[in-house]
Amino acid sequence: MTHSEENHIKAIFHLGNKGTVAVSTNAIAELMETKPSSVTDMVKKLAEKNLVHYKKYQGVTLSELGVKVALGIIRKHRLWEVFLVEKLDFSWDEVHEIAEQLEHIKSEKLIDKLDTFLNHPKFDPHGDPIPDKNGLFKPADRKLLSEVPVNSNGICVGVKDSSSAFLKFLDKNKIALGDVITVLEKEEFDNSFYIKIGDRREHISNQIASNLFIKIS
Amino acid sequence: MTHSEENHIKAIFHLGNKGTVAVSTNAIAELMETKPSSVTDMVKKLAEKNLVHYKKYQGVTLSELGVKVALGIIRKHRLWEVFLVEKLDFSWDEVHEIAEQLEHIKSEKLIDKLDTFLNHPKFDPHGDPIPDKNGLFKPADRKLLSEVPVNSNGICVGVKDSSSAFLKFLDKNKIALGDVITVLEKEEFDNSFYIKIGDRREHISNQIASNLFIKIS
DNA sequence: ATTTAAATTTAGGCAAATCTAAAAATTTGT
Protein backbone atom coordinates (compact mmCIF):
# COMPACT_ATOMS: atom_id res chain seq x y z
CA MET A 1 0.00 0.00 0.00
CA THR A 2 1.36 3.40 -0.94
CA HIS A 3 0.98 6.43 1.31
CA SER A 4 -1.46 7.91 -1.15
CA GLU A 5 -3.62 4.80 -1.20
CA GLU A 6 -3.67 4.72 2.58
CA ASN A 7 -4.61 8.37 2.77
CA HIS A 8 -7.51 7.90 0.41
CA ILE A 9 -8.80 4.95 2.42
CA LYS A 10 -8.58 7.00 5.57
CA ALA A 11 -10.49 9.88 3.99
CA ILE A 12 -13.30 7.59 2.85
CA PHE A 13 -13.49 6.11 6.33
CA HIS A 14 -13.74 9.48 8.04
CA LEU A 15 -16.11 11.10 5.57
CA GLY A 16 -18.43 8.16 5.17
CA ASN A 17 -19.29 7.11 8.69
CA LYS A 18 -16.52 4.51 8.89
CA GLY A 19 -16.73 3.85 5.21
CA THR A 20 -20.32 2.65 5.29
CA VAL A 21 -21.91 5.67 3.62
CA ALA A 22 -21.09 6.58 0.02
CA VAL A 23 -18.69 9.51 -0.25
CA SER A 24 -18.33 11.75 -3.29
CA THR A 25 -15.03 12.19 -5.06
CA ASN A 26 -15.47 15.91 -4.53
CA ALA A 27 -15.63 15.53 -0.78
CA ILE A 28 -12.54 13.35 -0.75
CA ALA A 29 -10.68 15.77 -2.97
CA GLU A 30 -11.56 18.69 -0.74
CA LEU A 31 -10.42 16.92 2.43
CA MET A 32 -7.21 15.78 0.83
CA GLU A 33 -6.52 19.04 -0.94
CA THR A 34 -6.31 17.41 -4.32
CA LYS A 35 -8.57 17.38 -7.40
CA PRO A 36 -11.68 15.29 -7.98
CA SER A 37 -10.19 13.81 -11.13
CA SER A 38 -7.20 12.56 -9.19
CA VAL A 39 -9.52 10.97 -6.67
CA THR A 40 -11.43 9.21 -9.43
CA ASP A 41 -8.20 7.65 -10.65
CA MET A 42 -7.20 6.49 -7.21
CA VAL A 43 -10.63 5.18 -6.38
CA LYS A 44 -10.59 3.02 -9.50
CA LYS A 45 -7.28 1.61 -8.40
CA LEU A 46 -8.59 0.88 -4.92
CA ALA A 47 -11.63 -0.81 -6.42
CA GLU A 48 -9.32 -3.07 -8.46
CA LYS A 49 -7.67 -4.08 -5.23
CA ASN A 50 -11.02 -4.76 -3.58
CA LEU A 51 -10.50 -2.09 -0.98
CA VAL A 52 -13.55 -0.04 -1.94
CA HIS A 53 -16.91 -0.45 -3.61
CA TYR A 54 -17.26 2.00 -6.43
CA LYS A 55 -19.93 2.71 -9.01
CA LYS A 56 -19.35 5.62 -11.36
CA TYR A 57 -21.10 8.78 -10.26
CA GLN A 58 -22.45 7.01 -7.17
CA GLY A 59 -19.69 7.62 -4.66
CA VAL A 60 -17.43 5.22 -2.78
CA THR A 61 -17.72 3.05 0.30
CA LEU A 62 -15.09 0.86 1.91
CA SER A 63 -15.12 -2.90 1.44
CA GLU A 64 -14.69 -5.13 4.46
CA LEU A 65 -10.99 -5.27 3.64
CA GLY A 66 -10.91 -1.50 3.23
CA VAL A 67 -12.40 -1.00 6.68
CA LYS A 68 -9.76 -3.27 8.14
CA VAL A 69 -7.01 -1.31 6.48
CA ALA A 70 -8.51 2.00 7.61
CA LEU A 71 -8.74 0.83 11.20
CA GLY A 72 -5.13 -0.27 11.06
CA ILE A 73 -4.00 3.14 9.91
CA ILE A 74 -6.14 4.94 12.48
CA ARG A 75 -4.80 2.68 15.18
CA LYS A 76 -1.27 3.58 14.23
CA HIS A 77 -2.04 7.28 13.96
CA ARG A 78 -3.62 7.46 17.39
CA LEU A 79 -1.04 5.32 19.14
CA TRP A 80 1.71 7.55 17.80
CA GLU A 81 -0.20 10.58 19.01
CA VAL A 82 -0.30 9.13 22.49
CA PHE A 83 3.41 8.46 22.30
CA LEU A 84 4.16 12.00 21.19
CA VAL A 85 2.12 13.59 23.96
CA GLU A 86 2.82 11.22 26.82
CA LYS A 87 6.42 10.27 26.20
CA LEU A 88 7.88 13.11 24.17
CA ASP A 89 5.93 15.86 25.85
CA PHE A 90 4.33 17.37 22.77
CA SER A 91 1.17 19.39 23.25
CA TRP A 92 -2.03 18.02 21.78
CA ASP A 93 -2.20 20.59 19.02
CA GLU A 94 1.20 19.64 17.58
CA VAL A 95 0.88 15.94 17.09
CA HIS A 96 -1.44 15.52 14.15
CA GLU A 97 1.01 16.38 11.36
CA ILE A 98 3.74 14.18 12.76
CA ALA A 99 1.35 11.29 13.30
CA GLU A 100 0.26 11.67 9.67
CA GLN A 101 3.76 10.66 8.75
CA LEU A 102 4.28 8.01 11.41
CA GLU A 103 1.02 6.24 10.58
CA HIS A 104 2.56 5.00 7.33
CA ILE A 105 5.49 3.17 8.92
CA LYS A 106 5.14 -0.48 8.06
CA SER A 107 5.80 -2.98 10.84
CA GLU A 108 3.15 -4.87 12.68
CA LYS A 109 5.61 -5.77 15.40
CA LEU A 110 6.48 -2.11 15.89
CA ILE A 111 2.91 -1.09 16.50
CA ASP A 112 2.27 -4.00 18.84
CA LYS A 113 5.30 -3.11 20.89
CA LEU A 114 4.39 0.55 20.88
CA ASP A 115 0.93 -0.35 22.11
CA THR A 116 2.44 -2.37 24.94
CA PHE A 117 4.93 0.37 25.79
CA LEU A 118 2.05 2.84 26.09
CA ASN A 119 0.00 0.39 28.21
CA HIS A 120 -2.68 -0.26 25.63
CA PRO A 121 -4.28 3.17 25.70
CA LYS A 122 -7.95 3.30 24.74
CA PHE A 123 -8.08 6.96 23.69
CA ASP A 124 -5.77 9.37 21.91
CA PRO A 125 -4.93 12.84 23.25
CA HIS A 126 -8.08 14.30 21.65
CA GLY A 127 -10.33 11.71 23.21
CA ASP A 128 -10.77 9.64 20.05
CA PRO A 129 -10.91 5.90 20.61
CA ILE A 130 -7.99 3.69 19.53
CA PRO A 131 -8.95 0.48 17.74
CA ASP A 132 -7.30 -2.63 19.14
CA LYS A 133 -5.31 -5.11 17.06
CA ASN A 134 -8.52 -6.55 15.66
CA GLY A 135 -10.03 -3.20 14.81
CA LEU A 136 -12.43 -3.17 17.72
CA PHE A 137 -13.10 -0.21 19.93
CA LYS A 138 -15.94 0.62 22.25
CA PRO A 139 -18.10 3.35 20.75
CA ALA A 140 -17.27 5.93 23.39
CA ASP A 141 -20.47 6.97 25.09
CA ARG A 142 -20.02 10.68 24.77
CA LYS A 143 -22.20 13.56 23.68
CA LEU A 144 -21.56 16.98 22.27
CA LEU A 145 -21.84 19.62 24.94
CA SER A 146 -24.25 21.48 22.65
CA GLU A 147 -26.66 18.57 22.54
CA VAL A 148 -27.01 17.78 26.17
CA PRO A 149 -29.87 19.06 28.34
CA VAL A 150 -29.35 21.98 30.71
CA ASN A 151 -28.06 20.90 34.13
CA SER A 152 -26.26 17.93 32.69
CA ASN A 153 -23.04 17.17 34.46
CA GLY A 154 -20.09 15.27 33.08
CA ILE A 155 -16.46 15.05 32.22
CA CYS A 156 -14.88 16.51 29.15
CA VAL A 157 -13.61 13.49 27.23
CA GLY A 158 -12.89 14.65 23.70
CA VAL A 159 -12.98 17.21 20.95
CA LYS A 160 -14.72 16.93 17.62
CA ASP A 161 -12.60 19.52 15.85
CA SER A 162 -8.99 18.75 16.58
CA SER A 163 -7.53 21.57 14.54
CA SER A 164 -4.57 23.29 16.06
CA ALA A 165 -6.55 26.54 16.26
CA PHE A 166 -9.32 25.02 18.34
CA LEU A 167 -6.95 23.14 20.61
CA LYS A 168 -4.94 26.26 21.25
CA PHE A 169 -8.14 28.11 22.08
CA LEU A 170 -8.97 25.47 24.64
CA ASP A 171 -5.51 25.68 26.18
CA LYS A 172 -5.78 29.44 26.40
CA ASN A 173 -9.13 29.14 28.13
CA LYS A 174 -7.94 26.37 30.41
CA ILE A 175 -10.31 23.76 29.11
CA ALA A 176 -8.80 20.29 29.05
CA LEU A 177 -9.82 16.66 28.82
CA GLY A 178 -10.77 15.41 32.25
CA ASP A 179 -12.35 18.67 33.38
CA VAL A 180 -15.70 18.43 35.12
CA ILE A 181 -18.35 20.44 33.31
CA THR A 182 -21.94 21.38 34.15
CA VAL A 183 -24.24 23.01 31.65
CA LEU A 184 -25.83 25.86 33.57
CA GLU A 185 -27.89 27.64 31.00
CA LYS A 186 -28.48 27.88 27.31
CA GLU A 187 -28.75 31.31 25.73
CA GLU A 188 -31.53 30.93 23.17
CA PHE A 189 -30.64 34.12 21.35
CA ASP A 190 -27.30 32.89 19.96
CA ASN A 191 -27.29 29.29 21.16
CA SER A 192 -24.33 29.95 23.39
CA PHE A 193 -23.91 28.23 26.75
CA TYR A 194 -23.12 29.15 30.30
CA ILE A 195 -21.17 26.35 31.90
CA LYS A 196 -19.39 25.58 35.09
CA ILE A 197 -15.98 24.13 34.44
CA GLY A 198 -14.04 23.08 37.51
CA ASP A 199 -15.05 25.91 39.80
CA ARG A 200 -15.20 28.64 37.17
CA ARG A 201 -18.25 29.94 35.36
CA GLU A 202 -17.71 30.42 31.61
CA HIS A 203 -19.69 31.60 28.64
CA ILE A 204 -18.92 29.65 25.47
CA SER A 205 -20.23 30.09 21.95
CA ASN A 206 -22.25 27.42 20.22
CA GLN A 207 -19.31 26.73 17.98
CA ILE A 208 -17.19 25.78 20.97
CA ALA A 209 -19.97 23.79 22.59
CA SER A 210 -20.56 21.77 19.46
CA ASN A 211 -16.95 20.68 19.35
CA LEU A 212 -16.58 19.43 22.89
CA PHE A 213 -17.56 15.92 23.90
CA ILE A 214 -18.62 15.18 27.46
CA LYS A 215 -19.42 11.96 29.17
CA ILE A 216 -22.47 12.36 31.34
CA SER A 217 -21.94 11.07 34.83
CA MET B 1 13.92 16.00 0.12
CA THR B 2 12.35 12.79 -1.10
CA HIS B 3 13.08 9.42 0.46
CA SER B 4 15.03 8.44 -2.60
CA GLU B 5 17.16 11.55 -2.51
CA GLU B 6 17.91 10.98 1.15
CA ASN B 7 18.82 7.37 0.55
CA HIS B 8 21.26 8.31 -2.18
CA ILE B 9 22.91 10.88 0.03
CA LYS B 10 23.24 8.32 2.76
CA ALA B 11 24.79 5.79 0.40
CA ILE B 12 27.38 8.30 -0.82
CA PHE B 13 28.21 9.17 2.77
CA HIS B 14 28.73 5.56 3.80
CA LEU B 15 30.59 4.41 0.71
CA GLY B 16 32.84 7.43 0.40
CA ASN B 17 34.32 7.86 3.85
CA LYS B 18 31.68 10.34 4.99
CA GLY B 19 31.24 11.64 1.49
CA THR B 20 34.79 12.87 1.12
CA VAL B 21 36.02 10.19 -1.29
CA ALA B 22 34.55 9.89 -4.77
CA VAL B 23 32.09 7.02 -5.11
CA SER B 24 31.14 5.33 -8.36
CA THR B 25 27.59 5.15 -9.58
CA ASN B 26 28.08 1.42 -9.77
CA ALA B 27 28.90 1.14 -6.10
CA ILE B 28 25.89 3.23 -5.17
CA ALA B 29 23.64 1.18 -7.41
CA GLU B 30 24.85 -2.04 -5.90
CA LEU B 31 24.34 -0.88 -2.32
CA MET B 32 20.90 0.47 -3.10
CA GLU B 33 19.86 -2.45 -5.25
CA THR B 34 19.08 -0.28 -8.21
CA LYS B 35 20.74 0.36 -11.59
CA PRO B 36 23.76 2.56 -12.35
CA SER B 37 21.75 4.53 -14.88
CA SER B 38 19.16 5.36 -12.24
CA VAL B 39 21.90 6.53 -9.95
CA THR B 40 23.31 8.79 -12.65
CA ASP B 41 19.91 10.45 -12.98
CA MET B 42 19.59 10.99 -9.27
CA VAL B 43 23.14 12.21 -8.87
CA LYS B 44 22.54 14.86 -11.50
CA LYS B 45 19.51 16.01 -9.61
CA LEU B 46 21.44 16.15 -6.35
CA ALA B 47 24.19 18.13 -8.06
CA GLU B 48 21.57 20.65 -9.24
CA LYS B 49 20.55 21.06 -5.62
CA ASN B 50 24.14 21.53 -4.52
CA LEU B 51 24.08 18.44 -2.37
CA VAL B 52 26.89 16.64 -4.20
CA HIS B 53 29.89 17.38 -6.36
CA TYR B 54 29.70 15.46 -9.57
CA LYS B 55 31.87 15.24 -12.66
CA LYS B 56 30.84 12.78 -15.33
CA TYR B 57 32.72 9.50 -15.11
CA GLN B 58 34.61 10.74 -12.05
CA GLY B 59 32.32 9.66 -9.23
CA VAL B 60 30.47 11.65 -6.61
CA THR B 61 31.33 13.28 -3.31
CA LEU B 62 29.07 15.13 -0.91
CA SER B 63 29.06 18.92 -0.73
CA GLU B 64 29.20 20.58 2.66
CA LEU B 65 25.42 20.79 2.57
CA GLY B 66 25.23 17.14 1.54
CA VAL B 67 27.30 16.09 4.52
CA LYS B 68 25.01 18.04 6.81
CA VAL B 69 21.98 16.32 5.35
CA ALA B 70 23.63 12.91 5.61
CA LEU B 71 24.52 13.46 9.25
CA GLY B 72 20.95 14.50 9.95
CA ILE B 73 19.59 11.31 8.46
CA ILE B 74 22.13 9.15 10.27
CA ARG B 75 21.33 10.90 13.52
CA LYS B 76 17.67 10.11 13.06
CA HIS B 77 18.34 6.53 12.07
CA ARG B 78 20.50 5.81 15.08
CA LEU B 79 18.31 7.60 17.61
CA TRP B 80 15.32 5.59 16.40
CA GLU B 81 17.38 2.41 16.75
CA VAL B 82 18.12 3.28 20.36
CA PHE B 83 14.44 3.91 20.93
CA LEU B 84 13.45 0.60 19.41
CA VAL B 85 15.93 -1.39 21.48
CA GLU B 86 15.78 0.45 24.78
CA LYS B 87 12.14 1.44 24.95
CA LEU B 88 10.31 -1.03 22.77
CA ASP B 89 12.48 -4.00 23.59
CA PHE B 90 13.48 -4.96 20.08
CA SER B 91 16.64 -6.98 19.68
CA TRP B 92 19.55 -5.34 17.92
CA ASP B 93 19.21 -7.43 14.79
CA GLU B 94 15.62 -6.31 14.14
CA VAL B 95 15.89 -2.56 14.21
CA HIS B 96 17.66 -1.63 11.01
CA GLU B 97 14.75 -2.06 8.59
CA ILE B 98 12.34 -0.16 10.79
CA ALA B 99 14.82 2.64 11.37
CA GLU B 100 15.25 2.87 7.59
CA GLN B 101 11.65 3.97 7.49
CA LEU B 102 11.65 6.14 10.58
CA GLU B 103 14.73 8.08 9.50
CA HIS B 104 12.65 9.81 6.83
CA ILE B 105 10.10 11.31 9.19
CA LYS B 106 10.31 15.06 8.90
CA SER B 107 10.22 17.05 12.12
CA GLU B 108 13.19 18.66 13.75
CA LYS B 109 11.27 19.04 16.96
CA LEU B 110 10.45 15.35 16.99
CA ILE B 111 14.04 14.30 16.77
CA ASP B 112 15.14 16.78 19.42
CA LYS B 113 12.50 15.54 21.79
CA LEU B 114 13.33 11.93 21.03
CA ASP B 115 16.99 12.68 21.76
CA THR B 116 16.01 14.18 25.10
CA PHE B 117 13.67 11.29 25.91
CA LEU B 118 16.52 8.85 25.31
CA ASN B 119 18.95 10.95 27.38
CA HIS B 120 21.16 12.06 24.52
CA PRO B 121 22.69 8.69 23.75
CA LYS B 122 26.13 8.76 22.13
CA PHE B 123 26.00 5.34 20.48
CA ASP B 124 23.39 3.22 18.78
CA PRO B 125 22.74 -0.43 19.66
CA HIS B 126 25.54 -1.56 17.32
CA GLY B 127 28.08 0.78 18.85
CA ASP B 128 27.97 3.33 16.04
CA PRO B 129 28.27 6.95 17.19
CA ILE B 130 25.23 9.23 17.01
CA PRO B 131 25.90 12.73 15.62
CA ASP B 132 24.58 15.53 17.78
CA LYS B 133 22.28 18.30 16.54
CA ASN B 134 25.21 20.00 14.84
CA GLY B 135 26.48 16.86 13.18
CA LEU B 136 29.37 16.37 15.58
CA PHE B 137 30.36 13.10 17.13
CA LYS B 138 33.54 11.93 18.73
CA PRO B 139 35.37 9.53 16.46
CA ALA B 140 34.99 6.53 18.71
CA ASP B 141 38.44 5.28 19.65
CA ARG B 142 37.89 1.67 18.83
CA LYS B 143 39.82 -0.97 16.95
CA LEU B 144 38.90 -4.14 15.16
CA LEU B 145 39.61 -7.17 17.31
CA SER B 146 41.54 -8.63 14.38
CA GLU B 147 43.95 -5.71 14.30
CA VAL B 148 44.94 -5.49 17.90
CA PRO B 149 48.10 -7.07 19.33
CA VAL B 150 47.96 -10.32 21.28
CA ASN B 151 47.31 -9.81 24.98
CA SER B 152 45.29 -6.66 24.34
CA ASN B 153 42.46 -6.23 26.73
CA GLY B 154 39.35 -4.17 26.22
CA ILE B 155 35.63 -3.87 26.04
CA CYS B 156 33.52 -4.85 23.07
CA VAL B 157 31.98 -1.59 21.91
CA GLY B 158 30.65 -2.19 18.42
CA VAL B 159 30.20 -4.29 15.33
CA LYS B 160 31.33 -3.46 11.83
CA ASP B 161 28.92 -5.76 10.07
CA SER B 162 25.50 -5.17 11.53
CA SER B 163 23.67 -7.64 9.37
CA SER B 164 20.99 -9.61 11.08
CA ALA B 165 22.93 -12.83 10.43
CA PHE B 166 26.06 -11.64 12.22
CA LEU B 167 24.12 -10.15 15.12
CA LYS B 168 22.21 -13.37 15.60
CA PHE B 169 25.48 -15.29 15.57
CA LEU B 170 26.79 -13.05 18.34
CA ASP B 171 23.62 -13.54 20.39
CA LYS B 172 23.88 -17.28 19.97
CA ASN B 173 27.49 -17.23 21.12
CA LYS B 174 26.76 -14.88 23.98
CA ILE B 175 28.91 -12.07 22.71
CA ALA B 176 27.47 -8.66 23.45
CA LEU B 177 28.48 -5.02 23.61
CA GLY B 178 30.04 -4.30 26.98
CA ASP B 179 31.73 -7.69 27.30
CA VAL B 180 35.32 -7.68 28.46
CA ILE B 181 37.59 -9.33 25.92
CA THR B 182 41.26 -10.37 25.98
CA VAL B 183 43.07 -11.54 22.89
CA LEU B 184 44.91 -14.65 24.05
CA GLU B 185 46.51 -15.98 20.92
CA LYS B 186 46.43 -15.62 17.19
CA GLU B 187 46.36 -18.78 15.08
CA GLU B 188 48.66 -17.99 12.16
CA PHE B 189 47.39 -20.88 10.06
CA ASP B 190 43.91 -19.48 9.47
CA ASN B 191 44.17 -16.10 11.19
CA SER B 192 41.63 -17.12 13.77
CA PHE B 193 41.83 -15.95 17.38
CA TYR B 194 41.63 -17.42 20.83
CA ILE B 195 40.03 -14.92 23.16
CA LYS B 196 38.85 -14.69 26.69
CA ILE B 197 35.38 -13.18 26.87
CA GLY B 198 34.02 -12.65 30.34
CA ASP B 199 35.37 -15.78 31.97
CA ARG B 200 35.02 -18.06 28.96
CA ARG B 201 37.68 -19.04 26.49
CA GLU B 202 36.50 -18.94 22.85
CA HIS B 203 37.93 -19.61 19.44
CA ILE B 204 36.66 -17.22 16.78
CA SER B 205 37.33 -17.08 13.06
CA ASN B 206 39.07 -14.17 11.42
CA GLN B 207 35.80 -13.17 9.85
CA ILE B 208 34.26 -12.71 13.28
CA ALA B 209 37.30 -10.95 14.68
CA SER B 210 37.36 -8.47 11.86
CA ASN B 211 33.80 -7.41 12.53
CA LEU B 212 34.07 -6.73 16.24
CA PHE B 213 35.27 -3.41 17.60
CA ILE B 214 36.92 -3.23 20.99
CA LYS B 215 38.05 -0.30 23.03
CA ILE B 216 41.41 -0.99 24.55
CA SER B 217 41.52 -0.29 28.25
C1' DA C 1 50.06 1.70 -27.86
C1' DT C 2 46.37 -0.46 -29.39
C1' DT C 3 42.78 -3.40 -28.49
C1' DT C 4 39.64 -5.26 -25.32
C1' DA C 5 37.03 -5.08 -21.27
C1' DA C 6 34.62 -2.65 -17.85
C1' DA C 7 32.30 1.24 -16.15
C1' DT C 8 29.37 5.12 -17.04
C1' DT C 9 26.23 7.89 -19.39
C1' DT C 10 22.61 8.85 -22.79
C1' DA C 11 18.33 7.94 -25.04
C1' DG C 12 13.97 6.41 -24.89
C1' DG C 13 10.26 4.26 -22.30
C1' DC C 14 7.12 2.93 -18.37
C1' DA C 15 4.19 3.32 -14.16
C1' DA C 16 2.42 6.11 -10.37
C1' DA C 17 0.32 10.14 -8.92
C1' DT C 18 -0.98 14.24 -9.97
C1' DC C 19 -2.97 18.18 -12.92
C1' DT C 20 -6.10 20.95 -16.57
C1' DA C 21 -9.64 21.17 -19.74
C1' DA C 22 -13.37 19.10 -21.99
C1' DA C 23 -17.14 15.75 -22.04
C1' DA C 24 -20.76 13.18 -19.74
C1' DA C 25 -23.99 12.23 -16.04
C1' DT C 26 -26.70 13.74 -12.30
C1' DT C 27 -29.21 17.02 -9.64
C1' DT C 28 -31.83 21.19 -9.12
C1' DG C 29 -35.10 24.78 -9.92
C1' DT C 30 -39.06 26.38 -11.81
Add this chain to the structure above:
DNA sequence: ACAAATTTTTAGATTTGCCTAAATTTAAAT
Protein backbone atom coordinates in the same frame (compact mmCIF):
# COMPACT_ATOMS: atom_id res chain seq x y z
C1' DA D 1 -40.28 17.63 -17.03
C1' DC D 2 -36.71 20.09 -18.99
C1' DA D 3 -33.13 23.51 -19.07
C1' DA D 4 -29.43 25.04 -16.28
C1' DA D 5 -26.17 24.25 -12.83
C1' DT D 6 -23.36 21.13 -10.55
C1' DT D 7 -20.81 17.04 -10.05
C1' DT D 8 -18.09 13.50 -11.87
C1' DT D 9 -15.46 11.27 -15.26
C1' DT D 10 -12.44 11.02 -19.31
C1' DA D 11 -8.60 12.42 -22.12
C1' DG D 12 -4.28 13.99 -22.46
C1' DA D 13 -0.06 16.10 -20.24
C1' DT D 14 3.54 16.44 -16.54
C1' DT D 15 6.88 14.98 -12.99
C1' DT D 16 9.41 11.62 -10.43
C1' DG D 17 11.85 7.60 -10.09
C1' DC D 18 13.00 3.85 -12.19
C1' DC D 19 14.21 0.60 -16.18
C1' DT D 20 16.67 -1.48 -20.72
C1' DA D 21 19.55 -1.08 -24.46
C1' DA D 22 22.84 1.39 -26.93
C1' DA D 23 26.61 4.63 -27.08
C1' DT D 24 30.51 6.63 -24.93
C1' DT D 25 34.36 7.09 -21.87
C1' DT D 26 37.85 5.22 -18.98
C1' DA D 27 40.77 1.41 -17.42
C1' DA D 28 43.28 -2.88 -18.25
C1' DA D 29 46.00 -6.17 -20.80
C1' DT D 30 48.96 -7.76 -24.00
